[in-house]
Amino acid sequence: MPTSKDVAAAAGVSQSTVSYVMSGKRPISEKTRKKVEAAIEQLTYQPNAGARALASRRTNVLGLVIPLTPDAHVGSLSEFIAVIAATARQHDRDILLVTDEEGTEGLQRVVGQQLCDGLILMQVEADDDRIPVVRKLRVPVVFIGIPNEAEGLSCIDADFALAGRQCIEEFAAAGHQGATVIGWRPESGDRKLNFVDRFLGGAFEQAEASGLALSHVSGSADIASIEAAVDGGIAAADGPPAFASPEEPVLEMLPRILLDRGLKPGVDVSIIGVGTQTKSLGERLRLTTIDLEPRTVSRRAVELLCNFLKDGDGGQRQHLELIPPVVTQRDSTIPSPTH
Amino acid sequence: MPTSKDVAAAAGVSQSTVSYVMSGKRPISEKTRKKVEAAIEQLTYQPNAGARALASRRTNVLGLVIPLTPDAHVGSLSEFIAVIAATARQHDRDILLVTDEEGTEGLQRVVGQQLCDGLILMQVEADDDRIPVVRKLRVPVVFIGIPNEAEGLSCIDADFALAGRQCIEEFAAAGHQGATVIGWRPESGDRKLNFVDRFLGGAFEQAEASGLALSHVSGSADIASIEAAVDGGIAAADGPPAFASPEEPVLEMLPRILLDRGLKPGVDVSIIGVGTQTKSLGERLRLTTIDLEPRTVSRRAVELLCNFLKDGDGGQRQHLELIPPVVTQRDSTIPSPTH
DNA sequence: GCATATCGTCGATGCGTATCGATGAACAGT
DNA sequence: ACTGTTCATCGATACGCATCGACGATATGC
Structure with missing residues (x-):
């Protein structure tokens, strides 16, 4: 492996000049820069990350804390991770993986060993144990998820409340008097x-504002319970029924179940799918969807952390950012009567 | 941040003694070890990773190359990643994320900058562009997936061929004369x-050996095409039909579709689910499954890489390891007549 | 013409750790 | 008591880079 010393020798300059060419922190004449760059190219020189971290006291690495629990492993998690890694690269940084299996000691470890300059925490819980630990860390931390006590923390997440309101707004605009949300079983x-x-x-708030009767039933993956929920929704409806769900299996079966009962989605009944990967599902089933934009959430989390690091002070500032969901109207909602 | 020098001062020894206490590479008397350990504890000392990497020429970090392509983001990917990270920690190592968006330059970068001591490549293709690059790298690399030209490489994957054979064996034992595999559309x-x-x-090979007529139809997510595949399978069957599928949506609907046709799974027809996350699906639908054990594959990949690193020579050896799938008999296969 | 500012480069130093050679102490054998 | 060992520890050095102060060379002011 060539070192910057080797490059210096090849270019006929001092090692420090090589360093300044790479960092641009001091002016270098066109002539010597060319020489140095040629030497770098020829030797395929790459700076040693360890030495760089040691001397500069920054690693250019971001720690990403991911859940290990298997039940949380929905498809979108890997998309989060990949987008975060790709965005980090755009800011010339790498991602170090930390699983929450290590608990809070893991956070202290990667920061204490100076393996990374900052942290991104995923799957943040309402009353997360990690918060008191994070407050004591000397590095900036960005949360994906909104804990109850967000005072002084930097949090980013999809705007779920807005998604709830948007959902009801869509139903109200389509002329529905009531709606049923199927899914998100309130398990432990x-x-x-x-x-x-x-x-x-958000949904209930908007329902009240729109004078729409809203009910919520916890969904389940088996067909029978979905059918029961649908029948309940139909019976309760004063006019055409409306259904929304954040669970893919539910959405997958909903059109079929409704057609079996003589209700055509987009004509006799409305369906809205909510989720993190609604595009393919929505296009396939021609479903109106509200997408929570996980890619945007991920990207913004990285950008926010990088901004904190750029400012140099290393301290974390309070920040709360909610990414607006994207409504895509397709064919599963009854067209607005006003149009 | 305290340094090993601070620890040395607090313990009244030299810095090198602290280093030897931590590494155990030279004998240290019980007395001084106790003193040093107490000082470490009290100062909450943690060694600086950059300095350690610089001096020892090892980072204790493994690079993990993941796909960025969204279509590959099935649920199991994040499970792979999390298990790899957790296993790495058990070997006192961390994981640095690299997306394949960076291409082969990403590999050269993380190795060239000495950000990691070795690499794990996921989603390895039959004729992967990265292979020639990997062969030139000076660090050990483990592939998850089996390329066509595996000469001199270290590869680990689920034993798909065995899964295919096991699947047919199950059907044959249940007395079926024919079977249909639904799914894995051969797209580009x-x-x-x-x-x-x-x-x-593996499946066709075993089918021939067992004298069983096997056909394969590319599945699709919409119900109509699944129903068509099922009807085809029923029509072609000489005796009770049998179906296997590696696609979750297909498996989700298969029991329902068959019941609609008067066929009870486990009595009039057999179903086998194949996949990486078959447990919850299998238990819910009482499906006989063949699980490809992604957790074992991930774990073994890390262990293999760590072994290469432990041996010190840094060279990669040829290695081919196929993880046997696990067959779990539940209620969706017709009981063997011989029992 | 000299004093002063600006530019471009160099040498020296420090970052925190691992590791090698050396040193001194304790100890066994004769 | 003297040499040869083993054991425990220390001091010094190197790892590769960033950064600071210094210095010579030009350019700018009057």
Whole structure:
């Protein structure tokens, strides 16, 4: 492996000049820069990350804390991870993986060993144990998810409350008097993740504002329970029924189940799919969808962290950013009567 | 941040003694070890990773190359990643993420900058561009997936061929004369990943050996095409039909579709689910499954790489390891008549 | 013409650790 | 008591880079 010393020798300059050519922190004449760059090219020189970290006190690495729990491994998680890694590269940084299996010691470890300059925490719970630890860390941290006590923290997430409101707005615009949300069973684990409450909160709030009767039934993957939920929704409806769900299996079967009951989606009944990967599903089933834009959330998390690092102070500032979901109207919602 | 010098001062020894206490590479008396350990504890000392990498020429970090392409983001990918990260920690190593968006230059970069001591490549294609680059790298590399030219490389994957054989064996034992595999549409992208061919190769081979008529139809997510495939399978069957599929949506609907036709799984027809996350699906639908054990594949990949690194020579050896799939008999296959 | 500012480069130093050679102490054998 | 060992520890050095102060060479002011 060639070193910057080798490059210096090849270019006939001093090692420090090579360093300044690479960093641009001091002016270098066109002539010597060319020489140095040629030497770098020829030797295929790449700076040693360890030495660089040691001397500059920055690693250019971001720690990403991911959940290890298998039940959380929905498809979107890997998309989050990949987008975060790709965005980090655009800012000339790399991603070090930390699983939450290590717990809070893992955070202290990667920061203490100076393996990374900052952290991104995924799957942040409403009352996350890691928050008190994070507050003491000397590096900036960005949360993906909104804990209850977000004071002084930097948090980014999809705007679930807005998604709930948008959902009801769509139904109201289509002339529905009532709607049913199927899914997000309030299991023990789900209670910790408050996005369910945020979505339902927004939905119920908007339902009240729009004078629309909203009910929520916890979905389940088996067909019978979905059918029961659908029948309940139809019976309760005062006019054409409307259904929304954030669960893919539910959405997959909903059109079929409704057609079996003589209800054509987009004509006699409305369906809205909510989720993180709604595009392919929505296009295939021609479903109106509300996408939570996980790629944008991921990208912004990295950008925010990089901004904190660029400012140099290393301290984390309070920041709350909610990414607006994207509504895509397709054929599963009844057209607005006003049009 | 305290340094090993601070620890040395607090313990009243030299810095090198602290280093030897931590590495154990030279004998240290019980007394001084206790003193040093106490000082480490009290100062919450953690060695600086950059300095350590610089001095020891090892980073204790493994690079993990993941696909960025969204269509590959099935749920199992994040499970792979998390298991790899957790296993790496058990070997006192961390994981640096590299997306294949960077291409082969990404590999050369992380190795050239000495950000990691070795690499794990996921989603290896039959004729992967990265192979010639990997051969020139000076660090050990483990492939997850089996390329066509595996000479001199270290590869690990699920044994898809065995899964195919096991599948047919199950059907044959249940007394079936024929079977249909639904799924794995041979699209452009899928051709590069040869596991489809490996599975089907094993299945057809075993079908011939067992005198069983096997056909394969590319599945699709919409219900109509699945129903068509099912009807085809029923019509072609000489005796009770049998179906296998590696696609979750197909498996989700298969029992329902068959019941609609008056065929009860496990009595009039057999179903086998093949995949990387078959447990919850299999238990819910009471499906006999063949699981490809992604967790084992991931774990073994890390262990293999760590072994290469432990041996010190840094060279990669040829190695081919196929993880046997696990057959779990539940209620969707017709009981063997011989029992 | 000299004093002063600006530019481009060099040498020296430090970052925190691992590791090698050396040193001194304790100890066994004669 | 003297040499030869083994054991525990220390001091010095190197790892590769960033960065600071210094210095010579030009350019700018009057």
